[in-house]
Amino acid sequence: MLKPIVWITAANCIYLASYSVRDILWLRILTVLGAALLIPYYAMQMVPLRVAIEWAGIFIAINLYWITRLILERRPVHLNPDEARLRELSFPSLTPREALALFATGDWDDVEPGASLVVHDRTGNYFSVILRGDADVIYRGEKISEVGEGQFVGEIDLHADLTRDIDVLVRTAARVMCWSREGLHHYLATRPDIGLALERSLDLQLRQLLHTTLSTRNTRS
Incomplete structure (x- = not known):
């Protein structure tokens, strides 16, 4: 099993990468990935950080909603x-x-x-x-x-x-x-x-x- 330090390091690396992208879609995708990697870190503490896990879930849900909206808005438009x-x-x-x-x-x-x-x-x-x-x-x-x-x-x-x-x-x-x-x-x-x-x-x-x-x-x- 990976140690907690590995999870938080990977999450922060993803967040760091998200700061370098200009496309809002990729920014949200990387943010979701970073938040998801933090959940195991919170869960592996001596006393699991349930509140932090719940907030991470909320952030992930919000970003997934906007990711879906952005993908739908970027679909090709066909005019007759x-x-x-x-x-x-x-x-x-x-x-x-x-x-x-x-x-x-x-x-x-x-x-x-x-x-x-x-x-x-x-x-x-x-x-x-x-x-x-x-x-x-x-x-x-x-x-x-x-x-x-x-x-x-x-x-x-x-x-x-x-x-x-x-x-x-x-x-x-x-x-x-x-x-x-x-x-x-x-x-x-x-x-x-x-x-x-x-x-x-x-x-x-x-x-x-x-x-x-x-x-x-x-x-x-």
Whole structure:
């Protein structure tokens, strides 16, 4: 039987090795191994250290839980062709896992030509991004711009007073991903990192659209 000194030495060597790794998964694996090697040391004392053994078991259980979570989170993510294309077009800064989580909160919709993606003179309840198809941006009955693959359709709270007069009419059959504004905002509140990436993705398009809209409004004033 190995002496207690061997067990504690081996455990401390494992802990020392854990301090040199950068990957959190390996850090937790080594921590579990080190804690497991300490249990025989505690048990071999003249009076077994039951409290220490129990705490070691608790630490091992917690780390095993996080090891399982990390392994599951690192599994390969498979996007279907539409999801992969939409990520490439509109959300290149998102990882496949982040994109899949975002898409899971929305719904696909196939829109026929002539349909409106924005309800005229009402606050839009949906935020959409076009995967396929083209649409015309209509301001007070007149076409001012076009949107197509990878571009966003919908209002942003900050600019709602500037965009509420805009309609977006589908010109060719379109496939779009739609989110309810309330649901999207709720999701982004829990994932500010994805919210920041989304803001970056649509910032340029929004600025261009607002510039065109304001220019048209000023010309008519």
